[in-house]
Structures are given as structure tokens and as C-alpha cells.
Amino acid sequence: MSAALRRSPTVRVFRLLAGLTGLFFLTLGIGFVVFPDILAAVFSVEPAYAPGVNGIRSDFGGLFLGMSFFCLLGAATGRSRWLAVPIVFLLLIIAGRLMGFGLDGPSPAGLRFVLVELLLLAILTVSTVMLALRAGSNDTRLKGSELLNLKTLVGAVVVAAIFGGLLLSQKKIGMALVERLAARNMSADVIAELPDGLHVGLCGSGAPLPDPRRASPCVAVVAGRNLYIVDTGPSSERKMELMRLNPGRVKAVLLTHFHSDHIGDLGELLLKRWTGGSHNSPLEVFGPAGVETVVEGFNLAYSPDSEYRVLHHGPETVPPAGAGGLARPFHFPPGKNEVVILDADGVRITAFQADHAPVKPAVGYRFDYKGRSVVISGDTIPNPSLREQARGADLLVQEALQPAMVGILQEQAQRTSRRNTARILGDIMQYHTSPEDAAKIAKEAGVGHLLLTHIVPPLPVSNLKAAFLGDAGRFYQGPITIGEDGLLLSLPAGGKQILIRSLL
Ligand SMILES: [Zn+2]
Numbered sequence: 001m002s003a004a005l006r007r008s009p010t011v012r013v014f015r016l017l018a019g020l021t022g023l024f025f026l027t028l029g030i031g032f033v034v035f036p037d038i039l040a041a042v043f044s045v046e047p048a049y050a051p052g053v054n055g056i057r058s059d060f061g062g063l064f065l066g067m068s069f070f071c072l073l074g075a076a077t078g079r080s081r082w083l084a085v086p087i088v089f090l091l092l093i094i095a096g097r098l099m100g101f102g103l104d105g106p107s108p109a110g111l112r113f114v115l116v117e118l119l120l121l122a123i124l125t126v127s128t129v130m131l132a133l134r135a136g137s138n139d140t141r142l143k144g145s146e147l148l149n150l151k152t153l154v155g156a157v158v159v160a161a162i163f164g165g166l167l168l169s170q171k172k173i174g175m176a177l178v179e180r181l182a183a184r185n186m187s188a189d190v191i192a193e194l195p196d197g198l199h200v201g202l203c204g205s206g207a208p209l210p211d212p213r214r215a216s217p218c219v220a221v222v223a224g225r226n227l228y229i230v231d232t233g234p235s236s237e238r239k240m241e242l243m244r245l246n247p248g249r250v251k252a253v254l255l256t257h258f259h260s261d262h263i264g265d266l267g268e269l270l271l272k273r274w275t276g277g278s279h280n281s282p283l284e285v286f287g288p289a290g291v292e293t294v295v296e297g298f299n300l301a302y303s304p305d306s307e308y309r310v311l312h313h314g315p316e317t318v319p320p321a322g323a324g325g326l327a328r329p330f331h332f333p334p335g336k337n338e339v340v341i342l343d344a345d346g347v348r349i350t351a352f353q354a355d356h357a358p359v360k361p362a363v364g365y366r367f368d369y370k371g372r373s374v375v376i377s378g379d380t381i382p383n384p385s386l387r388e389q390a391r392g393a394d395l396l397v398q399e400a401l402q403p404a405m406v407g408i409l410q411e412q413a414q415r416t417s418r419r420n421t422a423r424i425l426g427d428i429m430q431y432h433t434s435p436e437d438a439a440k441i442a443k444e445a446g447v448g449h450l451l452l453t454h455i456v457p458p459l460p461v462s463n464l465k466a467a468f469l470g471d472a473g474r475f476y477q478g479p480i481t482i483g484e485d486g487l488l489l490s491l492p493a494g495g496k497q498i499l500i501r502s503l504l
């Protein structure tokens with residue numbers, strides 16, 4: 001297109017329209033890359049944990065940035081052919097949207113989206129046609145025959161036939177998928193696939209305040225082939241199974257204290273461990289004094305269910321003697337703040353005093369196996385026993401609460417006259433550890449890696465991570481990981497490294 005033609009009033013209007021559409025896509029593209037969770041919520045998409053956020057950032061971000069690029073290119077050069085690219089994408093998006101209305105049902109949000117998409121399609125189509133008409137025949141305008149010819153028609157028919165075939169075979173596809181998934185899940189044994197060493201899985205990285213991506217506290221520790229569960233917060237048992245950790249293989253539960261967010265799923269875990277493994281003795285539940293009451297309570301509450309299971313599945317499948325839990329209380333020897341509660345199969349587990357006053361008793365645990373060590377702080381403020389136990393540990397799994405953020409929640413609760421909530425938010429700041437203090441402990445104790453868990457307040461979007469860490473990076477130069485459900489940190493025996501991946 002010649003410079004004079006590019007500047008003609010009609011061409012200018014349609015170049016401007018294409019440019020504005022490009023800027024709209026650019027805003028969305030940048031939004032998806034920088035604020036993936038927030039834009040995902042606007043688009044009614046729910047990312048599944050960190051890999052989901054990553055997918056939204058890259059796939060949605062890439063799609064909108066790509067469409068923006070071709071719109072802006074078309075606007076800058078006045079060449080209609082560049083606008084064909086976003087038009088094709090919009091057509092496919094609208095086709096998918098309409099297909100979704102048929103398969104999943106229409107929704108008010110979906111209808112709003114399709115209206116916007118149709119409007120954008122109309123703007124780009126009119127701009128393309130007008131620019132093409134003005135460009136004259138000797139320019140590199142997009143010719144209709146390039147898009148609509150025998151080859152493209154045959155291609156469209158083939159694609160439509162594939163779609164149609166897949167949609168008509170939903171029943172068959174569903175059954176085949178069930179078969180595949182069943183084979184995958186039934187044969188799954190995450191523990192058998194792990195190298196010899198210590199492995200720490202987060203089956204609950206949250207706390208009592210609801211976080212859509214975090215169950216309440218639960219840490220799975222695999223030492224060799226043995227699976228131990230530290231705390232059983234609400235929703236953690238399901239999370240464990242979603243991580244393909246078989247509850248039938250749990251060797252023992254260790255409770256740090258008896259706040260409800262640490263014990264809520266104990267009944268579920270005891271039941272699933274029993275029905276998942278034909279055990280002849282109850283599951284051992286270690287804890288400080290008071291664990292007897294907790295275990296007795298869950299055993300009592302689940303006793304009718306246990307009877308139904310035996311009647312239904314038979315005692316050979318679910319031996320009555322294996323139901324429920326067996327409390328294994330421990331005490332610190334006089335003058336001591338630590339006690340070894342288990343030393344077998346090369347695994348040594350040490351319980352140590354935590355400071356979660358006024359909650360007493362409260363403890364943390366240290367696991368040692370083949371030269372690797374993991375310390376789980378339990379709910380606590382920084383305390384000498386924790387520093388002592390964490391000394392030289394490969395990994396410190398530390399509870400963390402960010403007071404600056406909780407302070408904002410407290411102010412808001414006060415402003416909206418939610419006095420109980422405001423009072424409780426003020427109180428909890430006094431018996432937890434800030435990320436900055438966690439970093440100081442990690443530095444002083446010389447730990448290799450700091451994993452923050454029991455995250456308070458909830459972090460429903462990834463953009464909150466930096467604010468949550470605050471100044472932690474100033475006090476500890478080693479790696480700091482903000483815990484998320486499904487994370488697995490592997491410490492192979494005889495090595496120094498820590499490998500991280502997600503089991504969700
Ligand atoms: Zn607590």
C-alpha cells in the first residue's frame with residue numbers, strides 16, 4: 001500500500017480500529033503473563049496448582065500476544081492479510097464457545113464472552129475488507145481465493161468430520177478413559193518409584209483460613225520405603241490420595257499439637273489406611289500428652305462406620321482388629337526438650353519442644369535417614385529447641401505467617417465490625433513465625449533449604465508471593481520455597497541435592 005493511500009481518511013479509520021483491537025489483545029496478553037490467576041478468574045478458569053498457573057500464563061498469554069502482534073502489524077502496514085490471522089483465531093474461539101454451549105450448557109458469562117468475540121470479529125472483518133478494497137489489485141492484499149479454495153474446503157470438511165466423530169463417540173471415549181485412568185491409578189505407587197532417601201510431600205500447606213489451593217497442615221515424609229504423616233488437617237487425606245500416596249501404606253501418624261486444623265482429617269486417614277491395607281492392628285498415632293483423648297474420640301466417632309465396613313466387605317478384607325488408631329503418647333525426659341520416639345529401619349524420629357503458647361503441649365519433629373535430615377517446626381514462634389534441632393539440617397519445613405498481611409485483614413475486620421475475627425487475627429500473630437524470622441532461623445542453623453508451609457494468610461493468587469516473603473531474602477541467602485499442596489522435595493541418600501516436583 002502506498003504511503004498516500006495509507007494516510008487516506010477511510011484507510012486511517014480502519015487501521016485505527018485494527019490497532020485498537022490489537023491494543024485490547026495486548027492488554028489481555030500482558031495481563032495473563034503478569035497476573036495469570038487474576039485474569040484466569042475473570043475468564044472463569046480455575047488453574048490447577050502451580051503447573052496450571054504456568055499453563056495459563058504461557059498458553060493464554062501467548063494466544064493474546066500473538067493475536068495482538070498481527071492486529072498491530074496490520075494496523076501499522078495497512079495490509080489486510082495480517083488481519084486474517086487474528087480473524088482465524090477468533091473464528092475458532094467462537095466455534096469452540098458455541099460447541100461448549102451445546103456440550104456444557106450456556107452460561108451468562110459465556111454469552112457475554114461470545115458477544116465481545118463477535119464484536120471483535122466484526123471490527124476485524126470489516127477492517128480487513130475495507131483495507132483490501134482500498135489497496136487496489138496490485139498490492140499484497142489478501143485475496144478471497146487464498147482462504148476459500150478447494151484445498152481449504154477439503155481441510156475444513158476433514159476437521160469437521162474428526163470433531164463430529166469424536167463428539168458422537170463420547171460414550172466409547174469415556175469408557176476407554178476410565179480404563180486408562182484405572183490402570184494408571186491402581187498401579188500407581190509413588191513410593192516405589194522414589195530413589196532411596198528422604199522425601200517430603202506437602203499434603204496440606206494451608207491453615208484454618210480457607211485457601212482454594214491449600215488443604216490444612218499435613219506433611220508426608222517418606223524415609224526409605226516407610227511413609228509417615230505429620231498432622232492430618234482438614235482435606236489433607238484427599239490431597240494425599242490425589243498425590244497418589246496410598247493411605248494403606250502409612251506406617252504412623254505424628255501429631256504436633258491438637259488444634260483442629262492439625263487433626264481434622266485423622267478419622268478419614270485412619271479409615272482409609274485400614275480399608276486400604278487389610279491391617280491387623282490399628283495405626284499408631286504419636287503425639288505429646290493428650291493424643292490419647294484425640295485418638296479415642298475419633299475411634300468412637302468412626303465406630304459405627306467400622307462396623308458397617310466389616311459387615312459389608314468381610315473381616316478378611318477389613319480385619320476388625322485393624323480399625324482406628326492406637327495412641328502412642330510420649331513425654332520429654334526431665335530437663336530435656338527432645339526425645340527419640342522411633343528408631344527403626346534406619347529412620348530416627350526425634351520429637352522436640354515447640355513454643356505455641358498458650359497451646360501446650362506442642363512439638364516439632366526431626367527425621368534422620370542415611371545422612372539426610374528434615375526438620376518440621378510444628379506451630380511455633382522461634383525457639384531454642386527448634387534452632388538446636390535445625391542445626392545443619394538439609395531441609396527446614398517451617399510454619400509461616402506474614403504479620404504485615406494479617407494486619408491488613410485485621411484492620412478490614414475491624415472496619416466491618418467483625419470483632420471476633422479481628423480479635424482472633426490479632427491473637428494468632430502472637431504464636432506463629434514470620435517468613436523473616438523463619439529466614440533468620442534458617443541462617444543461624446545453617447539449613448540447606450527453607451520450605452515455608454502452614455501459609456497464613458491464604459495466597460489465592462501467585463502475585464502475593466513476594467509480599468508474603470517480605471524481607472526474608474535479606475536474612476537467608478539459601479533457597480526458600482513457599483509451600484504449595486502437592487510439592488515433593490526429594491533428598492536422595494548419600495547426596496546433597498534437593499529435587500523439587502509437583503505430584504498434582
Ligand atoms: Zn496451632
Ligand SMILES: [Zn+2]
Pocket residue numbers: 207208217259261262379454
Ligand atoms: Zn496451625
